[in-house]
Amino acid sequence: QVQLAESGGGLVQTGGSLRLSCAASGRTFSTNAMAWFRQAPGKEREFVATISANESTYYAISVKGRFTISRDTSKNTMYLQMNSLKPEDTAVYYCAAGRAGWGSVRKNQYEYWGQGTQVTVSS
Numbered sequence: 001q002v003q004l005a006e007s008g009g010g011l012v013q014t015g016g017s018l019r020l021s022c023a024a025s026g027r028t029f030s031t032n033a034m035a036w037f038r039q040a041p042g043k044e045r046e047f048v049a050t051i052s053a054n055e056s057t058y059y060a061i062s063v064k065g066r067f068t069i070s071r072d073t074s075k076n077t078m079y080l081q082m083n084s085l086k087p088e089d090t091a092v093y094y095c096a097a098g099r100a101g102w103g104s105v106r107k108n109q110y111e112y113w114g115q116g117t118q119v120t121v122s123s
Helices: none
Strands: 002-006 010-011 017-027 034-039 046-050 057-059 068-072 077-082 090-096 110-113 119-120
Touching: 002 090, 017 034, 017 090, 017 119, 034 068, 034 077, 046 068, 046 077, 057 068
Parallel strands: 010 119
Antiparallel strands: 002 017, 017 077, 034 046, 034 090, 046 057, 068 077, 090 110, 090 119
């Protein structure tokens, strides 16, 4: 059974940092793109960042320069380093594994999803 498990969320003050992890089990994703999405209360789930199988990355404009996506294929784990956090970053963050090796901003390009981890940034 394939599972993605996020961890590392929590409560942080404006300007602080958090590092999210996404551990995959049940199969390896070294040849698949992976991504982070987030969903704030009352809003649609939105794209945050993606990393392709060749480790190229792409970010939403709102997080570019503050967030860094990375992966460790030996651990079958993906990360999201979040710096300079703002209250508008508050959301449930989800990791996803793609159907192909190239990343996408579209949710329907991702086959597996985690349960999410809450990130709350206080002002």
